[in-house]
Amino acid sequence: MNAWRKPGLWLPLVLVLAAGAWPMITGREATREVIFTALMSVALASSLNILLGYTGYVSFGHIVFFGLGAYVGFYMMSALNMPLPVAALAGGLSAGLLAFLLGKAILRLRGAYFALATIGVNEAARAFVNNFHPFGGPIGMRLNFRFYDAYGGAATALWTTFAILVGLTLVLLVVSYLVKYSKFGLSLLAIRENEDAAQVMGVVAPNAKTWAYVISAIFPGIIGVLFFFKNGNIEPTDAFRLHLSIETIVMVMLGGQGTVLGPILGGAGYQRLRGTLLVTPLFKDIQLTVAGILLLAIILFVPAGIVGWLRGRFPMLRRVLE
Amino acid sequence: MAEMLLPSLVDGLLLGFVFGIAAMGLSLIWGVMNVINLSHGPIIALGMFGVYLSFTHLGLNPYLALILVAIGGLLVGVLIYAVAVHRVLNAPHLSTLLATFAVNMIIIGLGTAAFTVSPYNVDFTLGSLTLGPIRVPLSRLAAALAALMVTGVLYLFLNRSRPGKYIRAVANNRAAAELMGIPSARVLALSFGLGTMLAAIAGGLIATFFPFTILSGGGYELRSFVIVVLGGLGNPLGALFGGLILGTLEGVIPVFTVTTWVPVFEFVLFVLLLLVRPTGLFGRRR
Numbered sequence: 059m060n061a062w063r064k065p066g067l068w069l070p071l072v073l074v075l076a077a078g079a080w081p082m083i084t085g086r087e088a089t090r091e092v093i094f095t096a097l098m099s100v101a102l103a104s105s106l107n108i109l110l111g112y113t114g115y116v117s118f119g120h121i122v123f124f125g126l127g128a129y130v131g132f133y134m135m136s137a138l139n140m141p142l143p144v145a146a147l148a149g150g151l152s153a154g155l156l157a158f159l160l161g162k163a164i165l166r167l168r169g170a171y172f173a174l175a176t177i178g179v180n181e182a183a184r185a186f187v188n189n190f191h192p193f194g195g196p197i198g199m200r201l202n203f204r205f206y207d208a209y210g211g212a213a214t215a216l217w218t219t220f221a222i223l224v225g226l227t228l229v230l231l232v233v234s235y236l237v238k239y240s241k242f243g244l245s246l247l248a249i250r251e252n253e254d255a256a257q258v259m260g261v262v263a264p265n266a267k268t269w270a271y272v273i274s275a276i277f278p279g280i281i282g283v284l285f286f287f288k289n290g291n292i293e294p295t296d297a298f299r300l301h302l303s304i305e306t307i308v309m310v311m312l313g314g315q316g317t318v319l320g321p322i323l324g325g326a327g328y329q330r331l332r333g334t335l336l337v338t339p340l341f342k343d344i345q346l347t348v349a350g351i352l353l354l355a356i357i358l359f360v361p362a363g364i365v366g367w368l369r370g371r372f373p374m375l376r377r378v379l380e
Numbered sequence: 381m382a383e384m385l386l387p388s389l390v391d392g393l394l395l396g397f398v399f400g401i402a403a404m405g406l407s408l409i410w411g412v413m414n415v416i417n418l419s420h421g422p423i424i425a426l427g428m429f430g431v432y433l434s435f436t437h438l439g440l441n442p443y444l445a446l447i448l449v450a451i452g453g454l455l456v457g458v459l460i461y462a463v464a465v466h467r468v469l470n471a472p473h474l475s476t477l478l479a480t481f482a483v484n485m486i487i488i489g490l491g492t493a494a495f496t497v498s499p500y501n502v503d504f505t506l507g508s509l510t511l512g513p514i515r516v517p518l519s520r521l522a523a524a525l526a527a528l529m530v531t532g533v534l535y536l537f538l539n540r541s542r543p544g545k546y547i548r549a550v551a552n553n554r555a556a557a558e559l560m561g562i563p564s565a566r567v568l569a570l571s572f573g574l575g576t577m578l579a580a581i582a583g584g585l586i587a588t589f590f591p592f593t594i595l596s597g598g599g600y601e602l603r604s605f606v607i608v609v610l611g612g613l614g615n616p617l618g619a620l621f622g623g624l625i626l627g628t629l630e631g632v633i634p635v636f637t638v639t640t641w642v643p644v645f646e647f648v649l650f651v652l653l654l655l656v657r658p659t660g661l662f663g664r665r666r
Contacts, residue, residue, distance in 0.1 A: 114472075167655070170410075170416050171658055173416070173473065174416065175651050178647045181602060185641075308478065346489030347493075357479050358467050
């Protein structure tokens, strides 16, 4: 396939691979944790980008797929004693299934109505899980420490989880690139620009939107299982945190919506910035305020994000940054 | 169960008036400029702390303090509009949603630094009134009356005064209003200010009977979304009825089941309503 020769595909892959290999070579746990958080943000932002950037639908409650997938996978591990790969797949598939069922209904709504509906779905899911006893209600569930023995003990299990996340992020980036340059992706871009016109030109908008929604939901579902497997316990407030949902949107905006590389720069950059603010004595207490001011500055002055700005400023970069 | 039903119904209804004016602010802003104000919750929290600070530091009666809170809310709203909203008003929805969310982060960040996230309460009671089986805290009754008064004044302002008519004209058709010589930027700033003023007043009223933290606004913001959709997005008076419906639900559902199920019903109802009647229960069919 000649897509492999395009810098727009391998540049993101090389970046993620280098970031993933770094802690594996040095063997430092602290670096691994930092990169894990960054890669998780990159993956969440990239999957949201398929819906937000390509299709133009603002999902404010996208974290519902992260939470639901995590709960399904976690339940399979803690109650049914299933291995991690099966649980992760089940988490991803159940998130995709929820997106498929929801998609047919709420993707009919446009603009702000859709955004509001996704917030409603997330809050309804959180409130429901809070009351759902098999999932432990408000207390949530925890993994027995013995569970990690099958993965060579807790310390090795953390490395395994990290390696899986790196692999998953690479797959996601390839999917993101292929979607963008496929006929399917073109129909998504057409929907983003003008949905009615796209339908007149023969795009079956409801189906295309639903599949974009499903793809962008599967990956958060798997990531949720990985994250809470690593965590060892899960609670409704952690799994369905609306704030994380909005942070993901910020990452996509920061990097550049609708680009493959953007969510990588946005996700990693946002986490880096947050880390720096948290340890700087001057900003420690008001890190949220500083982040807010930055976000406002981006929206007001650089709405296209880093990649969009670079592409506009340096036309020769357009062949490299996609 | 029946003897519990009536008091909870009254409780919920009275609370519903306050929910109603919080949602009215959100609805007004949406109706005039198609912006969903995600800084609504923190403004409600600021209203709570406004009443708290004027009560503890200036010794003001909480209901007098509401006047200060209202003026403060108006000014903060105009400022938010000028800094964050005006520039992105014609950009896609995502921009205004994120711009107001950035304001949300700024306020919450500063608020947490100043007040931490520990709970506060306004140590002030009016006693309570007993009518047969119903015992109503007077502060709730006063809050409901204040909410009704605010609604009345808003109604008169929008329908009788010149700036109110400007607001309705701009909401109806901004381009045409501008052609008629209406200074639309100032009118939009005023509408945004009125919206945040209502939120701040609602917060101030809630502070007179519930304890609160700087993060409390979030829950009321989510409720405001539900109410606004119940009453019809962009229909401020519908919001009052939406508030009453939600208040009633919050009062009555716990009688039949566990309180924690209330949000499940609320948000399922919310999503269903968006799908079936996005113009609200009282809105016109599209």
